[in-house]
Amino acid sequence: MKSPDRLLIVDDVPDNLFLIRTILEEEGYEVLEATNGETALELVRSQLPDLVLLDVMMPGMDGFEVTRCIRAWQDLPFIPILLITAYDQTSAVKGLDLGADEFIRKPVEADELLARVRSLLRLKHSIEERDNIARQRQDFVSRLTHDLRTPLVAADRMLGLLQDGALGPISQPVREALEVMARSNLNLLEMVNKLLDVYRYEAGSKTLETIPIDVAELVQQVVQELRPIAQTKNLDLITDIATDLPPVKGDRLELLRVFNNLIGNALKFTEEGKVEVSVAQKGTEIAISISDTGPGIPEAERPFLFQRFQQGFHHKQGSGLGLYLSHYIVTAHGGRISLQCGKDKGSCFSVYLPI
Known part of the structure; x- marks a missing residue:
């Protein structure tokens, strides 16, 4: 009872x-x-x-x-x-x-007192029930995503062994099939890792390992890794990165995730023209801007842009978690992220990190 x-x-x-x-x-x-x-x-x-x-x-x-x-x-x-x-x-x-x-x-008056007491107790119990459901949901998704990682990692290693010929020679058609399977497995593993990190941030259990970071060097690293995508699409990937900038204090891997997502999105949604990446000091902040000549973001989508599972009305594949997680990471670093859109096309995401 x-x-x-x-x-x-x-x-x-x-x-x-x-x-x-x-x-x-x-x-x-x-x-x-x-x-x-x-x-x-x-x-x-x-x-x-x-x-x-x-x-x-x-x-x-x-x-x-x-x-x-x-x-x-x-x-x-x-x-x-x-x-x-x-x-x-x-x-x-x-x-x-x-x-x-x-x-x-x-x-x-007894009747009034009891009525107000019952009303406030209903409020308390409804809040407790809501919080309990939210905790159960977060625990379920967190455990589910964590358990999914184990077989995905095992599958990735096994596919790697097969591709390397560790289990015997393979024909070219089989090699091509394994490459497709490996890419699909990595995409799924990335999605699971992203979802797991989202729930860690939301639950407040994500710990940042902060060190002094050279943001210019970090952004340049991301640009070099993604430049082949620009070359494949015949896009100009232009950089304007200042030197001798003061460091910011942050988690290198988490910030790397942010810039990979923002620059990668710009390249994904731009079919012609250019993507420009700039890094400069603005007052007591380091500003990182990524602008493109893509189709832009419709005004109706902008208020929901940093919400989870919001993919917009485009036809590109994605989880709808990248911008949501990027916003969480930047905010956890004491920074902010903003969007400016052109009149006809193009968009510019800017990240501001405190020095």
Whole structure:
């Protein structure tokens, strides 16, 4: 059986405590009591009540200060606060601004009190249910993607051995088939790794290994690795990278992922013309811009561009996670990412990282 909801009443007047406790206990609630703010905060920490009924005017620490302290504890689950006040509207407004969820005036009427208590408890339970579903979903996807990596990595190694002839000679048709299988397997492995990283960032469990980074050198490395794609499509890949730039503090592999994604997207969506990459210092930031002469991004798509699984209305293959993950990574580095689009075509993504 589900245990009864635990309510904490905080009031410095014994008669008020007795009245409210009697009303609540008759409804089957478990009741805790405190006669001052300090004791109330200790009980909130140790007993984690489902609801706090809090008198506003108390000697020493009043209800406003208790409310402020409870809301300042970020590690606490959501606990609704019902203010009990004998004063005017201004008093209630101040309490609500500090983080209280509802208020009731003295003298307290039993029916009104119980109605407000039930309403706030429904709110708490709905929030708990939502958070629990979100945690279960994240755990499921995280475990699923983690478990998928094992057979994909094993398949990649086995395909590599076959291609190298470790298990005997293979004919040219079989070699070509293995190359297709290997590329498909790598694409799937990349997608799984990307999805796993997305959930790590969302769960706050992703740890950045920050070191001083030469952004100009890092971007130049990405450009050189992707230049064959530009040559295959007859695109001009132009760079304007400043030298002697101050370093930024960041995770090299994660930033490498960002620039690979942004420059790779520019090359993927540009069929003719050029892609230009620039790196320069702007004030206290290093600005990295990637502009292209592609079709641009329709205005209707721009508000959703950095949301996950948003691929737009193009016909290119992708997971819809690249820009979403890039935004997470840049933000985790204390930076920002923005988009500017031309009137007719072309787009420019800019990343700003603090020096």
